[in-house]
Every structure is written in structure tokens, then in C-alpha cells.
Amino acid sequence: MSESSSEQGFSRRQFLKASGATSAVLGGAGVGLFGYAAGRDPNSYLGWQTYEGVNQYFNRSKWSVEEATYERVGPTSRPDARTENIFSRRGRLFRQYRERNPAKPEDLDDELLRAHYEKYPEDWELDVINMKEIMPKQRADDEEYGDRFYLSEAWSGAMMAVSPDRISEPPEVSDFPQAGRHGDPTEPLKMKSPELTAKLIKKIAHELGSTLVGIAKLNPDWVYLHPLRGRGFENVDEPLEVPKHWEYAIVVGTPMSWDPLYANPTYGTSMDAYARSRIVSARLAAFIKGLGYAARTHMPGNSYDLMVPPICVDAGIGEQGRHSVVITPELGCNFRPAIVTTNLPMKTDKPIDFGVQDFCKHCKICADNCPSGAITTGDKVDVRGYHRYLLNSSKCNNFWNSTLGSMGCRLCIAVCPYTRKANWLHRTALKVTTNDPTGLSGKVLTGLQESFYPGPDPQDYYIPSLGGQNATYREPPWWLKTEDFIDM
Numbered sequence: 001m002s003e004s005s006s007e008q009g010f011s012r013r014q015f016l017k018a019s020g021a022t023s024a025v026l027g028g029a030g031v032g033l034f035g036y037a038a039g040r041d042p043n044s045y046l047g048w049q050t051y052e053g054v055n056q057y058f059n060r061s062k063w064s065v066e067e068a069t070y071e072r073v074g075p076t077s078r079p080d081a082r083t084e085n086i087f088s089r090r091g092r093l094f095r096q097y098r099e100r101n102p103a104k105p106e107d108l109d110d111e112l113l114r115a116h117y118e119k120y121p122e123d124w125e126l127d128v129i130n131m132k133e134i135m136p137k138q139r140a141d142d143e144e145y146g147d148r149f150y151l152s153e154a155w156s157g158a159m160m161a162v163s164p165d166r167i168s169e170p171p172e173v174s175d176f177p178q179a180g181r182h183g184d185p186t187e188p189l190k191m192k193s194p195e196l197t198a199k200l201i202k203k204i205a206h207e208l209g210s211t212l213v214g215i216a217k218l219n220p221d222w223v224y225l226h227p228l229r230g231r232g233f234e235n236v237d238e239p240l241e242v243p244k245h246w247e248y249a250i251v252v253g254t255p256m257s258w259d260p261l262y263a264n265p266t267y268g269t270s271m272d273a274y275a276r277s278r279i280v281s282a283r284l285a286a287f288i289k290g291l292g293y294a295a296r297t298h299m300p301g302n303s304y305d306l307m308v309p310p311i312c313v314d315a316g317i318g319e320q321g322r323h324s325v326v327i328t329p330e331l332g333c334n335f336r337p338a339i340v341t342t343n344l345p346m347k348t349d350k351p352i353d354f355g356v357q358d359f360c361k362h363c364k365i366c367a368d369n370c371p372s373g374a375i376t377t378g379d380k381v382d383v384r385g386y387h388r389y390l391l392n393s394s395k396c397n398n399f400w401n402s403t404l405g406s407m408g409c410r411l412c413i414a415v416c417p418y419t420r421k422a423n424w425l426h427r428t429a430l431k432v433t434t435n436d437p438t439g440l441s442g443k444v445l446t447g448l449q450e451s452f453y454p455g456p457d458p459q460d461y462y463i464p465s466l467g468g469q470n471a472t473y474r475e476p477p478w479w480l481k482t483e484d485f486i487d488m
């Protein structure tokens with residue numbers, strides 16, 4: 001130490017220390033900023049491919065014109081859907097053919113059709129060719145060569161299933177293909193192997209919009225002892241005997257919109273992911289029926305015959321956390337699942353263990369932030385023969401029923417350190433914690449989250465009349481700020 005430097009009160013050692021600390025702070029800040037930027041990157045919004053329409057919707061302003069590019073040249077009129085809509089006209093003509101065999105337009109007793117064909121003789125020619133030649137030949141060739149299109153027919157049938165069928169018959173009826181519906185075959189198609197079938201089903205589930213998909217043998221322990229209403233069971237007091245054809249369970253899952261999720265309670269909603277997963281499962285069930293096998297959807301809000309989380313665990317989707325929600329490597333717990341039970345033989349997935357049980361032992365962030373105290377900070381207990389964390393669903397539901405906006409809560413999902421968008425920081429943290437047998441990195445990460453990303457006091461999430469301040473975990477996204485768009 002030189003005298004002059006010590007006189008100035010700043011030794012070389014101190015200088016080095018200070019520089020090191022400054023670098024660490026700057027480095028940390030850099031990583032933080034980089035991480036923040038990565039989190040804002042639209043590509044980190046893991047989920048369905050068209051999320052936010054980012055990079056898909058071209059900027060149209062440079063092509064903007066005053067006049068549309070169709071040309072208006074004279075007096076306009078509206079089309080007559082009865083004859084100028086091709087499906088409607090050909091349907092009318094088909095009915096005429098069923099009743100009579102018209103050789104020329106004059107033979108038709110449908111005056112509208114007759115008038116149309118007199119005005120447009122070419123339509124008559126083309127419609128007759130379609131009816132008398134093309135369609136019979138198509139049917140004949142379909143018999144001979146149509147097999148190769150089984151999958152495309154099932155796929156198309158799945159796309160038609162835009163809203164889930166109401167279940168009004170018992171599973172022995174409702175779960176099976178019905179002849180005539182979307183061309184369902186009456187006999188199961190012969191699949192080449194369970195491995196290939198699993199590969200196909202997963203690809204179809206992703207194509208239908210599912211982010212997650214896994215397959216498990218259905219453990220009867222997860223099926224309700226008595227059925228819920230509205231699922232085709234006449235008497236809900238009669239025990240539900242697990243149907244033999246509920247052999248496999250396919251889990252599909254989609255995330256809730258990220259930014260509203262972080263702004264719970266209660267700018268977020270489960271309904272977005274509910275709806276997506278419902279549609280995926282309805283379509284997947286229709287696809288499976290299109291292969292001639294039984295399929296039944298179990299979907300949110302409350303249309304289930306079984307408990308979903310343990311089936312997600314069996315299917316390798318994730319592990320159940322302290323808050324009882326399933327945590328996945330990709331989406332954390334930000335997803336809403338639906339299930340299709342089926343007798344379609346498939347290779348099943350194995351459960352996964354990426355360290356959640358150990359992590360949850362020490363991390364109690366969800367329990368500490370839960371406004372209702374529904375999540376235990378204690379140990380697992382035995383429930384119906386399984387050792388698990390027990391959620392107090394009555395406390396949770398009481399809080400749900402007290403909230404405003406889109407209602408519900410989902411805070412435990414938002415605060416869980418696993419629920420992060422797919423940026424490099426999250427992926428790195430995941431890699432580090434899953435490969436660290438000491439559990440130390442998990443503790444460090446939990447500590448960092450608690451220090452740098454604290455939430456409001458749990459009591460503040462309550463409505464004012466229950467002593468709170470309508471607090472949210474994070475700011476709502478701009479497009480949900482009512483006050484910026486609507487005069488109040």
C-alpha cells in the first residue's frame with residue numbers, strides 16, 4: 001500500500017475490490033437487462049404458433065388506397081343465395097333428381113331453378129355433369145382408392161368438431177364412432193404399431209394447436225367414484241364403473257395468455273386456455289373416432305369424469321407442485337389441460353422428474369403469496385393412499401369468489417419460479433437446477449426471485465371491502481387497461 005493512496009483513503013486492494021464489485025453489479029445488471037429484454041421478445045411467448053400474430057401480419061399502410069381494387073361498372077344487385085350459391089343450387093337440383101329424372105330445365109318443377117338455368121344454360125350443363133358423371137365416378141373411385149385418404153378424412157372431420165359434442169348418452173354409446181358422422185368407419189382401422197400411432201396422435205394434437213401432449217395408461221384411481229352431471233350418466237348416485245375402453249389418456253395443454261396471467265388477480269383468465277384446450281381435445285376425439293376407435297373428452301371448465309393433474313403426471317407432462325398444479329418444463333404451471341380417453345392402442349410416455357419435488361420442499365413462494373392461505377407451507381400428507389401436498393380448495397374458492405374482473409386468482413401460477421416465458425434466462429435456470437444434485441442453485445434462484453421480484457402483500461389482493469386494495473402481481477397489459485379505452 002503506498003502512502004499516497006492510503007492518504008487518499010483508497011488502497012490498490014480496495015480499488016480492485018471496488019472494480020470487481022462494479023463489474024459484478026454491471027454484469028448482473030447487464031444479465032438482468034438482457035433477461036428483461038428477452039422476456040419482452042415476442043418469440044418468448046411460448047405457446048400456439050400464431051400467438052399475437054407477431055411477424056405474420058404485414059404492415060399494410062404502404063399499400064393503402066382509397067378505392068378497392070374490384071371495379072364497379074354499373075347498377076349493382078345482391079345475389080340470390082337459393083340459386084346463385086352453388087351448394088344451395090346443387091342441393092335443390094339433387095332433390096329434383098331424387099324425385100324425378102329431369103332431362104332438361106323445362107322438366108324441373110322447381111320454378112326458381114328452372115328460371116336460373118334458363119338464364120344461365122352453362123350452369124345447367126355443368127351441374128348435370130357434376131351430378132350424373134363426376135359424383136358417381138368419385139364414389140366408385142373412392143371405393144377403390146379411397147383408403148389412402150383415411151387420415152385426411154379423419155383430420156377434416158376433426159376440424160369440423162369446432163365445439164365439443166354434448167354428451168347425452170352413456171360412454172358405451174357416446175364414446176364410439178357413429179356411422180355417417182364425418183364418415184366415421186364402423187370398424188377400427190388397423191394401425192401399424194402403437195409407436196407409430198402415438199407419433200401420429202402427438203403430431204395431430206400439435207397441429208390442432210396443443211403446446212403440450214403426452215400419453216398414459218389410465219389409472220382407474222384417477223376416475224371419479226361417482227360421475228358428474230351432464231356427462232351421459234343417468235344417475236350420479238350410482239358408482240361409475242370405469243369403462244373398459246377408457247384404456248389410455250391423452251393429455252393436451254395450452255398456455256393462458258402470458259401478460260394477463262402475470263397481472264392476476266384478476267386481469268388474467270383461465271378461459272382462453274380452457275377454450276383452446278377444449279377445442280383441441282374435441283377435435284382430437286373426433287379424429288380418433290375417424291379412425292374407428294372410441295374417444296371421450298374430459299375438459300375444462302367442469303366436464304370431467306376424472307382428476308386431471310395426476311394423469312398429466314403419468315403422461316410425462318410435468319410434476320405436481322406444492323400448489324397442487326402441475327408444473328411443466330416448458331410452461332411452468334401456466335397451462336390448462338384437457339384429456340381424451342380412448343381405446344386406441346398407443347405407446348405411452350413415462351412420467352418425468354426434473355427436480356420439482358426437491359425444489360418445492362424449500363421454495364414456498366406460492367404459499368407465501370397465496371392470499372387465502374390455501375397452500376400449505378408444511379409437508380406432504382397422505383390423501384387416498386398417495387403422499388402429496390394438500391390444497392385447501394375451500395379457502396382457495398372463497399378467494400376466487402371474492403375477486404373482481406375476470407374472477408378467479410391463479411396467483412400461485414404467476415408467482416411460481418417455473419412459470420416463465422421461454423427466454424434463454426429461464427432455459428438456463430431450468431438447466432442449472434435440473435442438473436444440480438445439491439439443490440443449492442434452486443435455493444439461490446428462489447432467493448433471487450424473492451428479493452428482485454417481490455409481489456404485493458397477499459392481503460392487498462383482496463377487494464377493498466375485505467380489507468385489500470385490488471392489487472395485481474404485475475401491471476396489466478396495455479390492452480386490458482379499461483381506463484385507457486373507455487370513459488368511466
Ligand code: SF4
Binds near residue numbers: 375412
Ligand atoms: S388460486 Fe390463488 S387462492 Fe387459490 S391457491 Fe392459488 S394463490 Fe391461493
Ligand code: SF4
Binds near residue numbers: 321322363367417
Ligand atoms: S412456487 Fe415454489 S413451492 Fe410453489 S409450486 Fe412453484 S416451485 Fe413449488
